[in-house]
Amino acid sequence: MIHLRRPAIAAAALALLAAPLSAEVFEPKKAQELRESHMKLMGAHLGVLGTMAKGEMEYDANVASAAAEALAGLAQGTNGNYWVEGSSTEDLEDSRALPELWQDMEDVGQKAAALRDATQAMQEAAGTDLAALQGAMKSVGDACGDCHKAYRKPEE
Amino acid sequence: MIARALGAGAAIILLGAAGVWVITAPEPLPAAMIEGPPGDAQRGAAIFAAAGCAACHIAPEAEIDDAPVLSGGRAFASPFGTFHAPNISPSPQGVGDWSDAEIMDAVMRGVAPSGAHYYPALPYTAYALVEPQDMRDLIAHLRTLPPSEAESLPHELPFPFSIRRMVGIWKRLNMSEDWTLEGEISPQATRGRYIAEALAHCGECHTPRGPLGGLDRSRWLAGAENPSGDGRIPNITPAGLDWSEEDIAYYLESGFTPDFDTAGGEMALVVEEMGRLTAEDRAAVAAYLKSVPPVE
Structure with a gap:
C-alpha cells in the first residue's frame, strides 16, 4: 500500500511543481475552486494529525506518517498556478484571496516555502512520537496562518 | 433687566460648564491599588501575552516573538476616526520614563501622566478588572522588552471626538465595575x-x-x-x-x-x-x- 502511494504522491507533486512553468491554464473561477479543494485536502490530512495531537485519536506512527507524507506532497503545490490574476475578492464574489496576494508574489513564495519546510519537518516528527507530532503541528499551523493572516479575507 | 437676564444666563452657562468640568475629570487609581510588592518580570510574561498588548502595539506587519518591539504605529479604523497605537516600549519615546503608577493609571483607568484621558481604543474598561499585582508583573516584563525610538502618531479624529475631555462622560457611562458574566460558575x-x-x-x-x-x-x-x-x-x-x-x-x-x-x-x-x-x-x-x- 505504502509502496504504491509514494510514487503516486511524488508524481502528483511533480505535476504541481511543473505547473507554474506553463502559461496560466485555468479560468479564474476554476482556479479559485481548485485552490479551495486543494486547501480542503490539506485540511483532511491535517485532521488526522491534529486529532492525534489533541488526544482524540490514539497515536499511530504509521497512520500519522501516511498523513504527513500526503500533506507534504500537497504543500509542494500550493504556489502553483491556482493564483490566477482576476480571481481575487475584487473579481469574484465568493473569493477570499485578497488582492494584496498578487502585489507581493515574492512574499507569497517565501510563505509557501515555509509551509513546505514545516510539512517536511512534520514528516520526520509524525513517525517519531506523539510529542514530536504535537510540536510539529504548531509550526504547520504557523505556516498556514501566516499566509491566511496576510492574504485571506476574514469569513463573512 | 436685559443685563440681569444676561447675567443669569451667563451664570447658568458657567455653572453648567463647571459641572461638565467636574464630571469629565479623569480619575486615577486609588493609592491602595497602586502600592504593592514589586513586579515579577518572569511571571509578567504570561500576563503580558494574555493581555494581548503586542497584537496592537507592534509595528504594522511585525511578528510577535518572545521580545516584541512595542513601537506602535498600527492604525485602527472606527466610526469615530482612526486611532494609532502609540509606542509603549521602554524608551523615552514610549513609557520608559513613566513610573509604575503612571502606567497603571494609563492601562487601568485610561488616564495619561499629564492627567488627560485616553480614548477607549485602549481597552481600559477591561483592564480595570485586572489584579493590581498582575499588572505590576506585566509592567516589570514590559520594561525588559527592546526599546524603540519611534515617535507615536497622532490619532485622526474629527470634531467633536477630538475633544479628549469628553471621554470623561464616556467613561461614566461605560467603565465596568464588575464582571459581565454574573452568577454561579465553576x-x-x-x-x-x-x-x-x-x-x-x-x-x-x-x-x-x-x-x-x-x-x-x-x-x-x-x-x-x-x-x-x-x-x-x-x-x-x-x-x-x-x-x-x-x-x-x-x-x-x-x-x-x-x-x-x-x-x-x-x-x-x-x-x-x-x-x-x-x-x-x-x-x-x-x-x-x-x-x-x-x-x-
Missing part, C-alpha cells in the same frame, strides 16, 4: 472569566457596540461588525460557537479550527498570544465561553 470558568473579560478583552471585538461606542453588554460576545469593514467578527456565545471545550482550547493553542482551517485576520495575532498561556488557562477560557449566555 472555579475553572471563573479563572477563564478573568482571562477573557479582564486580560484578553475578548469583548472589545466580539461584542457589538452602541451609538457612542460603548459595549452592549446585553449581547456579550454575540459578534459584531468588523470596524475595518472586512466581514463580521463571529458570535462566540454557545449560540454561535458549537465547538467542544477541547476544540476551543486547541484552537487557542494552535490556531486550527475543528475542521483544520486556521485563524485569520486579527484573531491570528490573538492566537499567537494565547499560545503562550498554559494549557490550563486556555482550557479555562474554553470553560468560560461555554458558561456565557447564548445570544442569537
Whole structure:
C-alpha cells in the first residue's frame, strides 16, 4: 500500500511543481475552486494529525506518517498556478484571496516555502512520537496562518 | 433687566460648564491599588501575552516573538476616526520614563501622566478588572522588552471626538465595575472569566457596540461588525460557537479550527498570544465561553 502511494504522491507533486512553468491554464473561477479543494485536502490530512495531537485519536506512527507524507506532497503545490490574476475578492464574489496576494508574489513564495519546510519537518516528527507530532503541528499551523493572516479575507 | 437676564444666563452657562468640568475629570487609581510588592518580570510574561498588548502595539506587519518591539504605529479604523497605537516600549519615546503608577493609571483607568484621558481604543474598561499585582508583573516584563525610538502618531479624529475631555462622560457611562458574566460558575470558568473579560478583552471585538461606542453588554460576545469593514467578527456565545471545550482550547493553542482551517485576520495575532498561556488557562477560557449566555 505504502509502496504504491509514494510514487503516486511524488508524481502528483511533480505535476504541481511543473505547473507554474506553463502559461496560466485555468479560468479564474476554476482556479479559485481548485485552490479551495486543494486547501480542503490539506485540511483532511491535517485532521488526522491534529486529532492525534489533541488526544482524540490514539497515536499511530504509521497512520500519522501516511498523513504527513500526503500533506507534504500537497504543500509542494500550493504556489502553483491556482493564483490566477482576476480571481481575487475584487473579481469574484465568493473569493477570499485578497488582492494584496498578487502585489507581493515574492512574499507569497517565501510563505509557501515555509509551509513546505514545516510539512517536511512534520514528516520526520509524525513517525517519531506523539510529542514530536504535537510540536510539529504548531509550526504547520504557523505556516498556514501566516499566509491566511496576510492574504485571506476574514469569513463573512 | 436685559443685563440681569444676561447675567443669569451667563451664570447658568458657567455653572453648567463647571459641572461638565467636574464630571469629565479623569480619575486615577486609588493609592491602595497602586502600592504593592514589586513586579515579577518572569511571571509578567504570561500576563503580558494574555493581555494581548503586542497584537496592537507592534509595528504594522511585525511578528510577535518572545521580545516584541512595542513601537506602535498600527492604525485602527472606527466610526469615530482612526486611532494609532502609540509606542509603549521602554524608551523615552514610549513609557520608559513613566513610573509604575503612571502606567497603571494609563492601562487601568485610561488616564495619561499629564492627567488627560485616553480614548477607549485602549481597552481600559477591561483592564480595570485586572489584579493590581498582575499588572505590576506585566509592567516589570514590559520594561525588559527592546526599546524603540519611534515617535507615536497622532490619532485622526474629527470634531467633536477630538475633544479628549469628553471621554470623561464616556467613561461614566461605560467603565465596568464588575464582571459581565454574573452568577454561579465553576472555579475553572471563573479563572477563564478573568482571562477573557479582564486580560484578553475578548469583548472589545466580539461584542457589538452602541451609538457612542460603548459595549452592549446585553449581547456579550454575540459578534459584531468588523470596524475595518472586512466581514463580521463571529458570535462566540454557545449560540454561535458549537465547538467542544477541547476544540476551543486547541484552537487557542494552535490556531486550527475543528475542521483544520486556521485563524485569520486579527484573531491570528490573538492566537499567537494565547499560545503562550498554559494549557490550563486556555482550557479555562474554553470553560468560560461555554458558561456565557447564548445570544442569537
